[in-house]
Amino acid sequence: MTDTSNGYKSGSNLEKVLRAGNFAVTAELGPPKNADGEVIRKKAAILKGFVDAANITDNQTAIVRMSSVGAGTIALQAGLEPVMQMTCRDRNRLGMQSDLLGAYALGLRNVLCLSGDHQTFGNHPQSKNVHDMDSMQLVQMVVGLRDKNCFQCGEEIKGVNPRFFVGAAENPFGDPFDFRPYRLGKKAKAGADFIQTQLIYNVPKFREFMKRVVDLGVHKQVSILAGVGPLKTPGAAKYMRDQVPGMDVPDEIVERMEAAGKGIEDKKAKAAANKEAGIKICVEMIQQMREIEGVAGVHIMAIEWEEAVPIIMEKAGLLPRPTFNGSSGN
Amino acid sequence: MIVAEQKPLEEIKGLLGEAGRVLIVGCGTCVTVCFAGGEKEAGILGSLLRMSTKMEGHAKDVGEVTVQRQCEWEYLDAIRDRVAEADVVLSLGCGVGVQALAERYPNAVVVPGLNTKFMGLPLEQGVWAERCAACGQCLLGLTGGICPIARCSKQLLNGPCGGSSQGKCEVNPDIECAWQLIYDKLKAQGRLHLLMEITPPKDWRTSRDGGPRKIVREDLRLPVAEKA
Numbered sequence: 001m002t003d004t005s006n007g008y009k010s011g012s013n014l015e016k017v018l019r020a021g022n023f024a025v026t027a028e029l030g031p032p033k034n035a036d037g038e039v040i041r042k043k044a045a046i047l048k049g050f051v052d053a054a055n056i057t058d059n060q061t062a063i064v065r066m067s068s069v070g071a072g073t074i075a076l077q078a079g080l081e082p083v084m085q086m087t088c089r090d091r092n093r094l095g096m097q098s099d100l101l102g103a104y105a106l107g108l109r110n111v112l113c114l115s116g117d118h119q120t121f122g123n124h125p126q127s128k129n130v131h132d133m134d135s136m137q138l139v140q141m142v143v144g145l146r147d148k149n150c151f152q153c154g155e156e157i158k159g160v161n162p163r164f165f166v167g168a169a170e171n172p173f174g175d176p177f178d179f180r181p182y183r184l185g186k187k188a189k190a191g192a193d194f195i196q197t198q199l200i201y202n203v204p205k206f207r208e209f210m211k212r213v214v215d216l217g218v219h220k221q222v223s224i225l226a227g228v229g230p231l232k233t234p235g236a237a238k239y240m241r242d243q244v245p246g247m248d249v250p251d252e253i254v255e256r257m258e259a260a261g262k263g264i265e266d267k268k269a270k271a272a273a274n275k276e277a278g279i280k281i282c283v284e285m286i287q288q289m290r291e292i293e294g295v296a297g298v299h300i301m302a303i304e305w306e307e308a309v310p311i312i313m314e315k316a317g318l319l320p321r322p323t324f325n326g327s328s329g330n
Numbered sequence: 331m332i333v334a335e336q337k338p339l340e341e342i343k344g345l346l347g348e349a350g351r352v353l354i355v356g357c358g359t360c361v362t363v364c365f366a367g368g369e370k371e372a373g374i375l376g377s378l379l380r381m382s383t384k385m386e387g388h389a390k391d392v393g394e395v396t397v398q399r400q401c402e403w404e405y406l407d408a409i410r411d412r413v414a415e416a417d418v419v420l421s422l423g424c425g426v427g428v429q430a431l432a433e434r435y436p437n438a439v440v441v442p443g444l445n446t447k448f449m450g451l452p453l454e455q456g457v458w459a460e461r462c463a464a465c466g467q468c469l470l471g472l473t474g475g476i477c478p479i480a481r482c483s484k485q486l487l488n489g490p491c492g493g494s495s496q497g498k499c500e501v502n503p504d505i506e507c508a509w510q511l512i513y514d515k516l517k518a519q520g521r522l523h524l525l526m527e528i529t530p531p532k533d534w535r536t537s538r539d540g541g542p543r544k545i546v547r548e549d550l551r552l553p554v555a556e557k558a
Contacts, residue, residue: 089484093531115484115491118501129484136488137531152531171492176513179490182526186488190528198492245493245500 009146009193010165012109013081014053016324017297018194018223023290024297025318026083026196026225027051027309030060031071040071044078046306050313051080052321053110055196055299058085062122069099073106083167084108087116092132093141093152100145104162112167112196113138135168136190142166143191166191171198172209173248181212188221196299197227199240202248203288210294219294226289229301230308231278233271234258256281279312286316331451332360332424333458334367334444339378345441346418349390352379353416354443355409355431356396357423364458367422367444369396375422375443400427406434413438448480466536466543472524474515479532481508487529 008015017024027047032039047054056072059065072082084103086096100111115135119127133141133152141152146163150156168187172180184195200206206226213219231237234257241249260277261270282300289295302308313319337345346352354372362368372394383390395412397405400423413419413431418439421428425446432440448460463480469487470477479485483501490509493500497510516522534540 115486118483118493120501131485132534133531134484134486134488135491136528140528141531169492174490174492175494175496175507175510176490179513179525183488183490186526186528245495245498 010109010163012053012165013324014083014110015165015193017052017322020322020324022052022297022322023318024194024223024225025051025313025321026297026299027054027306028057028299028301028303029054029071029075029080029082029306030057030304031066031068033063033065035066037071037074040066040074041078043306044075044080047309048078048080049321050310050319051300052297053081053083055083055085055112058087058114058116059090059122060085060117062089062117062119062124064123067099069103069106069108072103072108076107081110082108083110083112085112085114086138087114088131088133088135088138089116089119089129092130096133096138097141097145097151100142100162100164104160104164109163109165110167111142111164112169113142113192114169136186139166139168139187139190139192147191165193167194167196168192169198170195171246172200172206173198173202174246177209180209181216181218184213184222184224185216185218188218192222194223194225194296196225199227199229199247199301200285200289201240201253202250203285205248207292210292214294219296223296224294225297225299226292226295227299227301228282228285228289229303230275230282230305230312231257232305233274233278234261253281275308279308279315282308282312283315286312286318331363331449332426332446333364333448333450333460334361334424334446336366336371336375336422336444337442339382342375342420342441342443343379343382345443346379346390346420349417349439351415351417352390352392352420353409353412353418354379354392354394354420354422355400355413355427356394357400357421357427358396358398359400361422361424361427361444362396364452367424367427369394372396372422375420400424401430403430403434406431410435464537465532465534466540467533469529472529473512474519474521474524476508476511476515478508478512481506481511487532 029043056068058068068084072084075082113135119125119129142164143166144150145161149161170184237249237254237257240247241254257277261273264270264273286298289298300309354376356367356369356372376392376394379392395409399405413435419431420443421431421440422443428440428442449462450458450460452458460480465479482489483499490507494507494510497507499505499507516524
């Protein structure tokens with residue numbers, strides 16, 4: 001049941017961690033491109049106890065995967081608190097609200113509101129997109145279900161209303177850079193409880209972004225989790241630097257990744273050296289994030305590399321995770 | 331204007347099938363201006379069809395006529411006899427023109443020669459771009475005269491999304507980010523305060539989502555007796 005004692009909005013573990021003033025840590029769990037629940041259980045077992053909650057992506061990069069409601073429920077049963085991601089690409093306001101009701105009834109307590117990657121990137125580029133609402137409006141809608149006890153149309157919810165801890169995303173490096181802190185402020189105004197940023201590799205530029213956010217006082221209205229992630233190979237670093245719109249990977253990071261495996265002939269040893277460097281950079285970034293005013297935690301995106309998360313957490317000195325009432329949300 | 335493009339010749343020939351007598355009907359308005367279905371294009375397509383069907387050994391009798399506006403009954407009434415003589419009418423109008431012909435002449439087999447693409451404008455010679463999605467509730471007053479419904483790939487009302495990079499949309503570097511344009515325009519005009527408010531969800535009933543649309547202007551309607 002929802003723990004709304006102490007004035008909790010949702011009673012989720014993530015909410016409790018942030019409320020207690022702990023540096024929060026979330027990770028990411030990508031559902032499979034099939035109907036095998038065992039995949040979720042295996043990934044959840046890796047992350048359980050090492051993070052405060054894990055995002056369950058919603059048809060990430062517009063590729064069909066197990067739904068975030070379904071996969072999130074399995075993660076919850078496996079003892080890992082999910083953050084259900086929800087995009088505006090595939091459902092209209094009816095579909096989104098009905099899924100929110102179902103997800104809440106199944107025990108999910110966190111939701112991350114997103115616009116969604118455009119379907120041309122995915123495996124069904126022929127499909128029709130929806131975008132009935134945008135991510136800002138989705139935040140307002142989920143907050144309204146909780147705080148106004150009514151559906152988006154204004155109709156009262158009779159009976160149990162879904163009480164989620166509501167998140168949104170922001171890309172500090174998206175353009176126009178000057179507008180991003182204000183847009184973050186709009187998401188706070190819409191009622192977001194927490195923000196997870198896109199992957200950050202350019203820390204000085206993120207620091208500049210956060211300075212502006214702090215000057216606006218937005219960090220006091222919403223908990224900001226900085227997005228970090230371990231690089232696996234120099235190629236991945238180069239790809240993100242050169243090919244992914246809105247990503248800012250400094251040359252220095254690419255060079256460090258290139259240097260790691262240089263001169264190593266053995267393939268396995270080379271891969272291990274690359275991974276070690278990626279994890280080291282990630283740990284350093286987490287340390288830097290902890291020093292930045294207004295940063296309430298980190299969101300570790302180790303895509304299809306969940307095993308890296310416990311190692312990063314250990315090296316970053318972020319273990320053990322806080323627990324509440326004798327048991328963690330995990 | 332409505333911007334259209336001609337279908338590939340092979341597809342057009344497929345639509346015509348075995349018909350011996352073909353009437354190509356061009357339109358003198360939007361599709362003339364965008365060089366897709368005016369008098370000139372009707373003439374060229376007619377010649378192409380005559381030549382290629384002759385070479386293939388089943389020559390078609392292809393005629394052409396262009397009306398000023400294919401989307402209004404009165405212009406279509408003038409070609410009644412030509413339509414009656416044809417086995418197939420190949421419309422080079424937009425989707426509205428094709429349907430106007432089909433409605434006015436219920437017995438005629440009308441097929442489209444164009445793909446109607448969008449409502450837009452020419453940016454330069456040979457380049458057209460979409461500008462309006464006919465959502466039925468214009469919000470250009472809030473967005474510096476730049477439409478996020480027609481021009482943002484995700485139709486965001488509170489953009490830009492995280493994929494906006496150096497003025498371009500993440501979907502395709504050929505697409506300008508509508509929200510970057512909106513931001514730049516409002517900034518230049520000292521009206522950035524418009525972007526600080528959250529735009530509420532759109533009421534899509536005025537768009538196609540509310541079902542096929544129709545406008546009735548009682549002030550313009552004729553008394554019943556005069557209609558006849």
